[in-house]
Structure formats: structure tokens, C-alpha cells
Amino acid sequence: MKDICKSFVGVPVLKGVDLEVESGEVHALLGENGAGKSTLMNILTGVHRCNEGKVVFNGEDITNCSISKSESAGIAFVHQELNLFNDLRVYENIFFNKELTNKLGTLKKHEMIGKCNEVFEKLGVDIDPTVSVDSLSASDKQTIEIAKAIFFEAHLLILDEPTTALSNEEIDHLFQMIEDLKKEGRSFVFISHKMPEIFRIADRYTILRNGEMIESGFISDTTPQQVTAKMVGSSLANSFDYEKRPLGDTVLKIDNLSSKAFDDVSLDVKKGEIVAFTGLQGSGASEVLQCIFGEIPPSEGCIYVKGLKAGKNSIHNSMKHGVGFLPSNRKENSVLPDMSIIENMYVSEHSLSSNKFHIFPQQEKTRYDVMKQNLGIKANDEKDLVVSLSGGNQQKIFFARWLNTDADILLFDNPTQGIDVGAKAEIYKLILHLASKGKTIIFNSLEIPEVMRLADRCVVFYSGRIAAILNHDDITEHKVMMYATNAVLNNGEKYNDV
Amino acid sequence: MMSDLSTKKKNVFSISQYSFILIFIALFIVYFLFSTSLTWTGVTNILRHSAVIGVISLGMGLVIVTGDIDLSVGAMLSFVSSFACIVFNLTDSIFLVLCFCLLSGTLLGLINGVMIGKFRLPAFIVTLGTQMIMRSIAQYTCNRLPVVVKGVGGNTFKMIRLDNGSFDKLFRFGNGKFLSFPNCGLIFILIAILFVYITTSTKYGKKLFAIGSNSRAAHMSGINVEMTRISVFSIVGLLVGVGAFMLLAMQGNVDPATTGKNFEMYAIATVVLGNISMSGGKGRFIGIIFGTLSYTVIDKIIAVLKVDSLINDAIKGGILLLAIVIQAASPLIKNYMSSKKQTSKK
Numbered sequence: 068m069k070d071i072c073k074s075f076v077g078v079p080v081l082k083g084v085d086l087e088v089e090s091g092e093v094h095a096l097l098g099e100n101g102a103g104k105s106t107l108m109n110i111l112t113g114v115h116r117c118n119e120g121k122v123v124f125n126g127e128d129i130t131n132c133s134i135s136k137s138e139s140a141g142i143a144f145v146h147q148e149l150n151l152f153n154d155l156r157v158y159e160n161i162f163f164n165k166e167l168t169n170k171l172g173t174l175k176k177h178e179m180i181g182k183c184n185e186v187f188e189k190l191g192v193d194i195d196p197t198v199s200v201d202s203l204s205a206s207d208k209q210t211i212e213i214a215k216a217i218f219f220e221a222h223l224l225i226l227d228e229p230t231t232a233l234s235n236e237e238i239d240h241l242f243q244m245i246e247d248l249k250k251e252g253r254s255f256v257f258i259s260h261k262m263p264e265i266f267r268i269a270d271r272y273t274i275l276r277n278g279e280m281i282e283s284g285f286i287s288d289t290t291p292q293q294v295t296a297k298m299v300g301s302s303l304a305n306s307f308d309y310e311k312r313p314l315g316d317t318v319l320k321i322d323n324l325s326s327k328a329f330d331d332v333s334l335d336v337k338k339g340e341i342v343a344f345t346g347l348q349g350s351g352a353s354e355v356l357q358c359i360f361g362e363i364p365p366s367e368g369c370i371y372v373k374g375l376k377a378g379k380n381s382i383h384n385s386m387k388h389g390v391g392f393l394p395s396n397r398k399e400n401s402v403l404p405d406m407s408i409i410e411n412m413y414v415s416e417h418s419l420s421s422n423k424f425h426i427f428p429q430q431e432k433t434r435y436d437v438m439k440q441n442l443g444i445k446a447n448d449e450k451d452l453v454v455s456l457s458g459g460n461q462q463k464i465f466f467a468r469w470l471n472t473d474a475d476i477l478l479f480d481n482p483t484q485g486i487d488v489g490a491k492a493e494i495y496k497l498i499l500h501l502a503s504k505g506k507t508i509i510f511n512s513l514e515i516p517e518v519m520r521l522a523d524r525c526v527v528f529y530s531g532r533i534a535a536i537l538n539h540d541d542i543t544e545h546k547v548m549m550y551a552t553n554a555v556l557n558n559g560e561k562y563n564d565v
Numbered sequence: 566m567m568s569d570l571s572t573k574k575k576n577v578f579s580i581s582q583y584s585f586i587l588i589f590i591a592l593f594i595v596y597f598l599f600s601t602s603l604t605w606t607g608v609t610n611i612l613r614h615s616a617v618i619g620v621i622s623l624g625m626g627l628v629i630v631t632g633d634i635d636l637s638v639g640a641m642l643s644f645v646s647s648f649a650c651i652v653f654n655l656t657d658s659i660f661l662v663l664c665f666c667l668l669s670g671t672l673l674g675l676i677n678g679v680m681i682g683k684f685r686l687p688a689f690i691v692t693l694g695t696q697m698i699m700r701s702i703a704q705y706t707c708n709r710l711p712v713v714v715k716g717v718g719g720n721t722f723k724m725i726r727l728d729n730g731s732f733d734k735l736f737r738f739g740n741g742k743f744l745s746f747p748n749c750g751l752i753f754i755l756i757a758i759l760f761v762y763i764t765t766s767t768k769y770g771k772k773l774f775a776i777g778s779n780s781r782a783a784h785m786s787g788i789n790v791e792m793t794r795i796s797v798f799s800i801v802g803l804l805v806g807v808g809a810f811m812l813l814a815m816q817g818n819v820d821p822a823t824t825g826k827n828f829e830m831y832a833i834a835t836v837v838l839g840n841i842s843m844s845g846g847k848g849r850f851i852g853i854i855f856g857t858l859s860y861t862v863i864d865k866i867i868a869v870l871k872v873d874s875l876i877n878d879a880i881k882g883g884i885l886l887l888a889i890v891i892q893a894a895s896p897l898i899k900n901y902m903s904s905k906k907q908t909s910k911k
Contacts, residue, residue, distance in 0.1 A: 362785070382784070382785070399781055401785065404778055404779060405777070405778040406771075413771070414787075414788065417768035418787040419787065421768045421772070425768075426768060
């Protein structure tokens, strides 16, 4: 791939990126969230079209070809979320839309099953091709995706964070498989955030940052520290609006909290404090927030809100204790698309005060106007549908939804997801303002600059456990990435200032 | 959302949202023209004949607003009124009949609700199952009971008329009038007003719309989706109980095989006619009142014309399709109008 440029609605996402993968090599594609890795791969596989540049595969120009063209050229994309039909059998999935048939169109089932067995044997896995996919483990599903690619003569396999759902043993097996296939001359583009894995499996690497290619080279010539530093870049802590605030007593105490997605999390949060959770996708940070809010039941451990042990684990109970939670994925988890702005703002308050049956529109309007002014919500009429607002203003409405319940412990999961830079800055200001008013805030964010601007403390998660708790002055992109990717432990060095 | 008429600009376009009123008026004019001697009684009788299906449609409206469906209402009406008939014949007490109707209706609704809300079973299947069970039991029981209990031979239930006048009292209530309006019609209107109030001005009402709009977001906002779903199905049961009581009061007998037959379909149709979105979260309950009245007027027109009543459903189906075409086309028309306006401004 040469000089790839891509912009979405005028916003440049890729600026002249080169990527070169040789046959029989594993090439690690590195970068933070939003660096442009997925877009680049989508251009390669024909999902998106590039504005400039050239894609050449095995000597053939396949720039801006269709998905099926790139597939037949021998490029296979193994997605992060696996694209399998859970209700179909294994062999049906592998041969989906490419079934072997005789002249009458009848399926040659035995032949297909036989071929599956051959490939599985070659890959050294034990999967029965006739069982339905939903009975398989995550790693088996991954294997099926890879088997699918091998079947159709893929020479280049793109693995997008293939290890997130796998156990260590399964990762070993996957890597063994990759090694074997490499020897056959197949190439891999390996997208991952986890440094230990990259240094174990990859031959070469390319680093992207903000849509630009930063560096490319041999893994053997570099170290995890150097790679992390280059991924993050030289951007410094931009904390001009952060001020140290006096903190109150402990209002939230989490004691050895465990569940499926996280393990043994303990934390004290003081009144008026802003705590940031961060970690890679699937690190468990979001789940801890959901657990505090009562959405996920803990398997072990206790939550104490304002010194009282939280009783029944339910959302309503948490709300009564003054906890509010703004979930991630606004569209799925927050927006009531058929309802007006004011109804969207009041829905939580209503569920708290539902014993007072009647709605007094005038009172609600007065309170809405105050909220609108305080949060700087730009809206014409409170009776317009909430979906008529921009993403940033919608998010402010959902902030208002929780402020309206008088919650003083606010949990925000990825609060700046999908909103533009200007609105982000306003949200930051809002969070700092709320904290100065004595609200306690825990937010989860994957964007480290955000964490640096807001957090008094930053809790870094790595695969369900707290990897480090950093104080405001210690938070740097570099350090956070080190802990979040587990690069620290693997190299035997630790930061002493934790 | 409930008072789009507040601003003048919206006024022009919201006519399409109130298409149910236009349809009702059009049908009423047709009825008026065809019936040679339409009296005030004839007009108020529309209310009387809308009463039972009307209250049931209000319940159906609640369910549909939350994004579910209840197919069991017709069979439930047959079941509750059949057994209420037995209760009357055994006790000769209007009070007990009323209690039985309301309680058994609520209980049956609760059973639906628990299966759907608590155990997350699909509403379509659950209520299809309870529909078949309830009607079958009502018919089975009818065939097996002695005449003393059923009140009459054959496959129907009839309330036994004793000398002490209980039955007469009930019958007089069911067919009586208050200020020249039929009692049952008034009950329907009162309940309808109550439901318009609940759905527009109470926190409970907003909850229903929230669940229908995005149940996940409703859950994350602290709404107890489970309990609300259960409550909605229970309310439907209660309303069916009210309907069963009115049915008995008006006609005094029940045929378990035909009572409430296809009522679930009529109820769904009137709800759609009333401009409530089948996917949930949208709509005004005032539409249900007009939807129900429109369907009753169709019955009246057919009666006046002395056409074979079997053509009834064809007309009702046609009106339903017409209504939904208007609803689907109105945003397109709206866009066209506003784009035209913009170009003319330039």
C-alpha cells in the first residue's frame, strides 16, 4: 500500500500512509485508538475507498476494488467481532455462500465436512465440523475464521486484535498456528495493543499516529518502550484548566470487587474527586463502573456508598444512594429516540420520584431552563425530539438526566465518545466544574489526553485487574500505555513512583 | 410531543398526525347520508357499541406503546365473561360478578405479564398460547356444566333471571342512559380520558413510552422495565375484566366460541388507526378513541345499507390500509411541502 490518503466528510483520517507486507511475514500494525488502523485495513479489503494512493497486492493493482474482488485476490479479514452465524454448523459457516454443490444445486455435505476435517487436522485443532458454532469457545471460533481464510486461498490474513477474547493457552495455540502458516508463505497483518504478544510473534511493525505513518521497521531492532513512545508521540499533558481541589471524606469504597470481567478491584474515592479509569478495550474498566451502578452483579466483594454498604445490587438502589451512570454507546444505552428533549432529561428523575404520579410541566420547564443554561445546551424547543440535537448536546442532556436526580457520585463511561472536539472541551469543563461543586466523578476513557486533563487519579486496568493507580502529576501517555499494555511487567522494570 | 399544536408553524403539518379524526369524520358523514332517519339515540349508540372493544383497545394501546403485543384479549374476554356468568348464576350477586371480572382479568393479565416481563418470553408467543388455552377452557367448561349453572341449554352461558331483581338491575344499568348517553359508552369515555391523562401527564405514562422507544436506555435510566411490563399486561387484564362486565350487563349472555372473536385483531387495528406506532414509543391515546369509533361506524353503515355483514372485515381492512398509507406518506408530503416552501422563499 502506498501513499494512502483518506478523509471522511472532509476530515482527513489517513495522511499518506505506506504499508508494506512481505510474503511469509507477520507485520504488526500499531497505533492508539483512532490512529487510523481500521480505516487502513478497510481500504485494503475494499470496504472503504481511498482518496489517493495505490494498493498493490502480488503485483496486481487492486486500488479501490470491491470486497469480493479483494477476497478473491487472497486477502482475508478476521474481524475483532467474529463474523460467524451462530446458529449454523461449523462447515456451513466455512463454506457460507461458497458451498460445494453438484449440478442440480444439491449440497455435497460429505465432501465439505471432509475438507473441513483436513484443514482442522492441518491446523492441529479438534473441532467437529457438524456442531453448531454457538457451542464453541471464542478461540475455536477464531480458528474457524482462520480456517475459512485458508480455504479460499488467502495469502494475506488481517488479524484485528485476535487475542482479546483468548486465554493464554489459546493464545499459544493461535501463535503456533500463525507460525505454521507463515512457513507456507502466508502473510499476516497483526493488529494488537499488547506489547508482549507483538514482540513474540511479529517480524516487522508499522506505527500509525493520528493518521500519519510514524515509523516502520524490524521488531528485533526495537523495544516495547520505544514503540509505546512512538505510538503516543510527544504530546504533553495539556492540563491548563485543571486545578487541585480540596477533597472531602471517602464517599465510595470498593472492596475486593470481582465479577466475570474483572477481578479483585479495591478503591477509595473521596468527595469531589475525579478518578479516571482507563485501559484497553475489554480491560474491565467499563464493567467496574457498571457494577458500581448495579447493572452487573458482583461475584465477590462489597461496595460502600457514603459509608453504607450497598444492599441489593440494582440500578434503582444505586440511584437512591445518589449514584448516576452515563453509559457508553450513547445511541444504544441512553437515547430515547421517540421522545423529546425534556422527556429524555427527566426519565431518570421520574423513575426515582414515581410515587408522585402527576407531572407538572411548568416546574419541569423551569428546571430544564436552569439546566440548559448551566450546561450550555444548544436547543430550540424542549419539545423537539432529542435526536434533533448534535451528539455533544445530546450528551449534555444525558448529563442533565443524572444531575437532575441530584446524584452526587457520577459515573461516566466514555463520556466524549462520538462527539466533536469543541463539544469535548465543553464536556471537560463541565466535569471539572461539577467536581468543584462537590460532585464525585469516576469516568472511564480510552483517550489518555482526556485523562491527563481531568483526573486527580488515574486507575489503569489490564485484563480485569488494576495495573496501576497514578496521581495527577504522574499521569503521562507513556506511563499509562505501558501499564495498559502490560509492557512494564514483561520487561522486568517498574516505575517506582506509583 | 403531546402538544405539537402549540406552535403555529407545526399546526399546518400536524393534520396528518391527526388523520384518525379525518377518517372518523368522513365515515360519520357517510353514515349520516345513508341512514335516512338518524336520531340522537342512533348517534349515542355508536358509543355504546364501542364500549367493550374500546376499553380493550386502550389496553392494547398500552402494550403496543411499550413495544409488545397482546393476542389474548379476545379469548380473555370470552373466558372472564363466561365464568362471571357462572358466578352470577351461583351467587346472584352483581357485586361478586364485578369483583370476579376485575380480579380474574387482572390475574390473567398478570400471568401473561410475568411470563413476558420476568422470564423474557416473547409476548407474541406467550399471548398466542394463553389465547388458545383460555378460549378452549371456556368452551370445554360450557359443554360440561349442567343447565342450572349455565342458565341455558346448548353451547352458551346465560344469566339466570330470579325474582329478586338482581339481573334486572344489572341489565338496566348495562342498557341505561345517563344524560341521554349510554352508561357503558360513558364508562369507555371516562376510562379513555383517564388513559389519555396517564399517558400524557404522568411519570408512569412516560415510562411506557421510554420502554417502547429504547428499552435498554430505559433500563439504564433506572426504569424497572420488568415490573413495568408486568404492570402493563395486568392493566390490560383489568380492562378486559371491565369489558367483560359491560358485555354481561348489556346482553346478559355469553357464547364462549364467538365472544371476543378476533377482538385482538380489531384492537390492534384501532390502535394503528389511532396513529400509534407498532414498534412502540410513539402515539397519542386520543387516537384510540377515534379509531374505535370509526370501526363502530363502519358496522353501522353496513347495517344501514343492509349489506351482508360478511363484507364488514373487508371494509375495515381497507380502511386500516388506507390509514397506514396516509401515515407512511405524511412525512414524504411534509418534506415535499417544506422543500417547496424553501424554494419559494428563495
